[in-house]
Structures are given as structure tokens and as C-alpha cells.
Amino acid sequence: MDLHDDRARALLDRFRFVPDARLDDLMISYATDGGGVGPHFDSYDVFLLQVKGKRRWRISAQKDLTLQPGLPLKVLQHFEHEQEWVLEPGDMLYLPPHIAHDGIAEGECMTCSIGFRAPSESELTAQFLYHLAERGEATGKAGALYRDPRQAAVEQPAELPAALVERVGAMLANVRWNEQDIASFLGTYLSEPKPSVVFDPPQRPLNEARFIGAASRSGLRLDRKSNLLYERRFFFVNGEEISWTGAKKWLFELANLRCMSAKRFVTLSHDSPVTALLHEWYCAGWIQVGEIA
Template sequence: MDIQQPLSLLGGLTPAQFMRRHWQKKPLLVRQAIPQFSPPVQRAELFALAAHEGVESRLVQRVKGAWKLRHGPFSRRALPSLQQPDWTLLVQGVDLHNDAVHALLQQFRFVPDARLDDLMISYASPDGGVGPHFDSYDVFLLQAHGQRRWRIGRQKDLTLRDGLPLKVLENFEPEEEYVLEPGDMLYLPPRYAHDGIAQGECMTYSIGFRAPARAELAQELMARLAEDAADDDNTPLYADAGQPAVPHAAAIPANLQDFARAALTRALAQPQALERALGEYLTEPKASVWFEPGDPGVMLEGVRLDRRTRMMYDAKHVFINGESYLAGGRDATLMRRLADERQLAARDLARASDDALELLSSWCDAGWAHTWSA
């Protein structure tokens, strides 16, 4: 992507300008970010997705002033009537199930893939919403159908109302208000309070981002490093030949503490161990994602990544769907291009080594990628 090219998606800003001026700093309202926008997923298709076991969906209702939350899947009969006001259906990760929605999400790849999460579609009946709240991550709110009135503010008091199934702010203090039409988009940085109310029937597309907590990231990485350490057949066992008899048996020996500390230090000191664990974590598919195996032995003309595939790289590795590969030279350049552009043409494959072609073929067999003719 040319990050110096002005985009209507960003109101005429270049991606470089947007990231410098607004990302994690201040909101941006863009009128007609996508002119004459026609939503790729209609209401009936969204309802059908919400009925599937492998699709994360939620139903939020406010009945007589009380908030209610249910988790899917939902049959059509389980959803309220279209005439009933004040309910919202939220369907997560629609980009994993629809090529056009996946293509829409790709327009936001001026942010690293390591941060880009998914596209959620919110359908709301008149007056539907999820209450004033804040997110811990950046979000783009693209109006797809109908109108939604947004009130936003830099909330200092983040107290939540007790006893609710939703995180609703107790004392919401809006500072600005906008009504979004189809094609309009609002960007909000993390922890910026907002409340969206449907003005009649409406659909909103939310482009969300990953923001792992430090503790979560440490836990995940340490678990992966521990798996690598368990594969080392030469790892020493704790030994204490000089251990004297002790009068206080419950006291943990200092030598054992030193041994444990050395084990962690050794795991982190392995060349590229942390980088490898991070790349595998960032490309791990969500639990609900599954791939359909391709036809083995198909000749590669061009290769295109499956919309569900997550592929990234660093200076020494290529990562795909939770697996890592050392990469260098011409093949590394080729694989990085595949990760960035999500496809390779026949002319690109003509420069690939036999090992690279074999690897690409195995990804096609697994359904992680597909062959195509340019």
C-alpha cells in the first residue's frame, strides 16, 4: 500500500498523515468515506450467519429499561421481530465468512496486520444500541445501511453500572454528536466513550483491532517457550548432591530457585525464540476457524491466500496460521510479498525454488491458500 497516497476512506488524508495525527490520539469523522456504499452483506445473510455454530454472535435488548444479553447461535425465530424496537444483533468476524467483507477489511491494512483483528456487523432495530461504553482498542465505525446517531466524549469517569450483562458507563458525558449516513465513517481511539443509537433500522460495520494485555501476551509467549523447552531432550534435571539435611522442610531451597531462574533465562536466550513465539501467536487462527483441504497435486499457476489465513513475517521468519519457517534470500522475498499482497502470480512463482514451491503446494493442500490464474 502507498502510505503517501490520499484516501477518500480517510477524508483525503494519506495513511501516513492519519497514523501521525489521529491513531490512538483523537477521533476522525469522514463523510462519504466510501461514496455510494452498498453493503456486501444484507440483513437476511447476516441473520443466516448468526444461526451457525462457528460464528460468534450476540443479541442485546433493552426491555422496559433493563439490559439483556444472549449469545448465539440464533435461529431466525429466536430473534425479535423487525418491528420490535431497541434490539441489536452483533455478528463477529464476518470477514472470515464473506470474500467481499474480507476485501473491505483489506482497505485498512495501513495498520500492521499484527494489530488488525476483524470486522463485526451490528444490525439494530429502531432505537437499538448497546449503551454508552468504551473500547480498549481502536475502532472504525462504518455506516452500512440506515442512520445511526453517535454521541462521543473523552470520558474521565469510567465507572460502570453494576449488575448489568454489558459494560455500560454509569455517568456518560458526551461532548459531540453526529448522525452517520451510509458510507460515513467515524474513527475512535481506545477508551473514547461512545453511544450509538439506530435512527430506524440500520447496520454498522465495526473494524476492530487487537490490543493484547501485557499479562496475556506474557502468558501466551511463556507457554510457547515452555513447549519449545520440553522438546529439548538434553535439558538437565535438577540435582542437589550437596544438599544438607534441613531442620525446616517446608522452606524452598535457594538452589532450586536459582535453577528455575536459569531455566527461564535459558528459554529466553535461545536465538530467535521470543520472536518465533510472538509470530506464531499473532498468526494463530481463532478457535472457530477451520480450513477445507484443497485438491492435492494441483499445478501452481498463481497462489492466493485463503481469507481466513493469517500470514506475517519478521527479519528471519515467515509465519502462517500459527506455524513458523526460517526464510532467507530470494524465497524470503517471495514469501514476504505473498504476506503483504496475499497473492502471487505465475511470474512470481517462476522465480521460486523447488523448496518454496513444495511449501506453497502443501499450504494449498491444507486449504491455507488456493491456486488461481491471473
């Protein structure tokens, strides 16, 4: 919902005591009396905020997470609750990953689910290696091509040559990375919008001069779909890495507050590289004119 409604985005922002790199999304579930999805577990941290009506939550730290076969949802086959609470509007329940839970509506109810990213080790490993490969191609450092000039003629052509395995193993052993490579990967990967996200560029975009004038009067804000992260040397916006040396503190402020006041923008309006960058983001639909939606 945070991608489609500014009020939902504002509610999600109340949870930014957790780093944006971990904050995922806000979903809303509606149910009539007795409704629910059944006992299940999530693979990520989640806050369950009751916003309308009542919902009875039963939870368990059980180790048996076997799922019922043949169902489109991942419903637990065996569920034995250990604790339970009835949440009323304003109440909230925090659940760590893999805590079994079952929520049943008591009358008509609505619950907000605020989820956090918890990528697996295998996911991070695969994506990081892909990131290294992409950077190697982008910088022209793809390395030498595989060659085997001493490969003799074979009688079993389908057999994988032992020399091939050994040579490729040696090539992979030469893969190197440093802390900046890891930071660059995390910044681009964790700021990348989900595949379903589509930005809405302005239908009749202002040219840069008019954009500067409008932002000087009304300020700027990040689009609710945009992700802007940073570390010591780089900014990461919607999956793109940007090296920036000038006006860093104002970009820090835009990232942390998700908006920039008109007064603050005026102090930047003389800096053409900054305004050109912000105008580019505006034309892409990544930022909007106006501090408040």
C-alpha cells in the same frame, strides 16, 4: 465477517495501512430505529464505518468506567457524553481504547466495526513465558530437574519450605531470552488463528503436479482465514514458524499482497522446495488456487 465472506475480507484489507500483526477483525452490527447496545468502551482501537442508514454516536473520555451490575454486556453505569456525531453511509469514526461511546440507530442501519489487537502486558508476559517453555521442550533444553537432597524431615508437612522458594527463584533467574526469541514469539502468537477458526481443505485435492499446473494458469491467494507474517529470518503462517532461505521475495509478496500472480508462480515452479511447501499449504486449506475469489 472477514472469516466468512470475501467481500468483508476485501473491506478489512483496506485497513492494511496498519500492520497485519495489529489488525484483528471486521464485525457488522445491525439495528432498527433506536437500537443500540448501550454506552460502553472497548479495550482496543476501532474504526466504526457506517455502511447503511444513520447512527448517532456520542462519545466521552470520562475516567469513570464503572459497569452496570447484573448485565450480560459491559454497559457503563454512568455515561456523560462530551461530543456527538451522526454518521451516514461512508462516514467513519475512529475510537482509541477506553473511549466511552454509545451508538443509537436513526432508522434501520448497519455499521462495520474494524478492530485492532491490543494485548495486555500480562497477556503478552504469560504467553511469552509459555512460548519459551515450549521451545525449551522442543529443543531438548528443558534443564535440570528440581532436586533437594539436603531436605531434612519435617514436622509440618504442609508448610512450603523456604529452601524450595529460594531454589526455584534461582532457577527462574536463569531464564534468558534475546530479540529473536521475542520476534519468534510475536510471529507465532499473532499469526495464530482464533480458536473458533476451522480451515476447509479441498475435498478432492490436486496432487502436486496438477497443483503446479493450476497455479501456473490461475495464480494463488491466501485463504481469507490465513495469517502470514514475516521478519528478517522467519515466516509465520497460522501460528507456525518457518525458516526459509530460498525464494524469500516471492513469499514476502504473497504475505504483503495476499496473492501471487500466475506469472509470478511460473518463475517458482522449477523450485521444488517452494512448490512442495505451497502444495502443503493448499492441502491444509491455507491457500487457494486463483488470485481472485
